[in-house]
Amino acid sequence: MRRLLPDPAGDVDLRSAYAVPPGRQVRVNFASSVDGAVSVDGRSSGLSSDADRALFHLLRTMSDVVLVGAGTVRAENYVGARDGGNGPPPIAVVSRSLDLDPAARLFTETRVKPIVLTCGSAPANRRRQLESVADVVVAGEVDVDLRLGLGALAERGLARVICEGGPHLFGSLAAAGLVNELCLTVAPLLAGGTAGRIVAGLVSEVRDPMRLVHVLEDDGHLFLRYAVR
Numbered sequence: 001m002r003r004l005l006p007d008p009a010g011d012v013d014l015r016s017a018y019a020v021p022p023g024r025q026v027r028v029n030f031a032s033s034v035d036g037a038v039s040v041d042g043r044s045s046g047l048s049s050d051a052d053r054a055l056f057h058l059l060r061t062m063s064d065v066v067l068v069g070a071g072t073v074r075a076e077n078y079v080g081a082r083d084g085g086n087g088p089p090p091i092a093v094v095s096r097s098l099d100l101d102p103a104a105r106l107f108t109e110t111r112v113k114p115i116v117l118t119c120g121s122a123p124a125n126r127r128r129q130l131e132s133v134a135d136v137v138v139a140g141e142v143d144v145d146l147r148l149g150l151g152a153l154a155e156r157g158l159a160r161v162i163c164e165g166g167p168h169l170f171g172s173l174a175a176a177g178l179v180n181e182l183c184l185t186v187a188p189l190l191a192g193g194t195a196g197r198i199v200a201g202l203v204s205e206v207r208d209p210m211r212l213v214h215v216l217e218d219d220g221h222l223f224l225r226y227a228v229r
């Protein structure tokens with residue numbers, strides 16, 4: 001991967017390019033087409049590339065926990081945490097409905113028990129079912145209070161969060177002012193169609209100014225790293 005900004009360079013060391021200071025932080029990772037589509041055929045794989053997949057995995061290994069919304073888990077049939085040097089980072093799923101199958105790969109194909117962040121209004125029977133396969137954490141009453149949820153993760157020693165979407169979870173995090181950084185892959189594809197943007201579900205505007213940290217490039221894919229100012 002080569003760097004275009006701030007200073008052009010070939011064959012960038014990704015680990016130092018994506019280094020973060022120690023302590024609590026939420027980094028969000030997304031891919032989008034050039035026209036802003038967040039999926040192709042309902043999935044993100046059509047926006048990815050070998051370099052994007054390598055970065056996706058690197059960002060996981062540089063984090064303590066993977067945070068993901070239940071919609072993405074269902075759409076992408078998420079697999080549990082399996083890779084990672086000193087043990088893979090656990091996956092924490094955010095869900096109000098708890099419409100998650102305890103026999104899904106997320107819970108069965110994993111080396112680390114997943115965490116489910118939910119709220120008090122979630123169906124009690126589904127909660128009981130999931131308690132046998134996951135660490136179920138109740139944070140908030142009607143919705144998941146993400147500030148409380150991130151606090152519960154930090155109490156477990158999981159302070160560096162990589163959020164892998166999807167758009168509704170990103171919207172909830174942005175609305176709560178909890179995002180520190182966005183890593184955005186722009187795929188060289190004009191997607192068309194009806195796919196949404198990387199943020200969804202927000203009625204009010206957020207207008208968070210972002211600072212461009214770097215632009216990397218590989219095979220026409222752009223890798224943008226933004227910090228929230």
Ligand SMILES: NC(=O)c1ccc[n+]([C@@H]2O[C@H](COP(=O)([O-])OP(=O)(O)OC[C@H]3O[C@@H](n4cnc5c(N)ncnc54)[C@H](OP(=O)(O)O)[C@@H]3O)[C@@H](O)[C@H]2O)c1
Pocket residue numbers: 029030031032038039042043044047068069070071072073075076094095096097098099119143144145146164165166167168169170172200
């Ligand atoms: N291009 C990319 O990089 C990328 C990345 C991720 C996903 N995607 C795509 O995005 C699509 C899925 O979008 P999505 O917006 O539905 O995904 P999502 O944000 O992963 O899931 C939404 C669900 O997460 C739960 N949730 C989010 N915030 C919550 C809160 N504050 N409190 C309680 N529950 C909360 C709810 O789960 P329940 O419904 O269980 O209550 C909600 O319905 C898929 O097509 C996927 O391929 C693309």
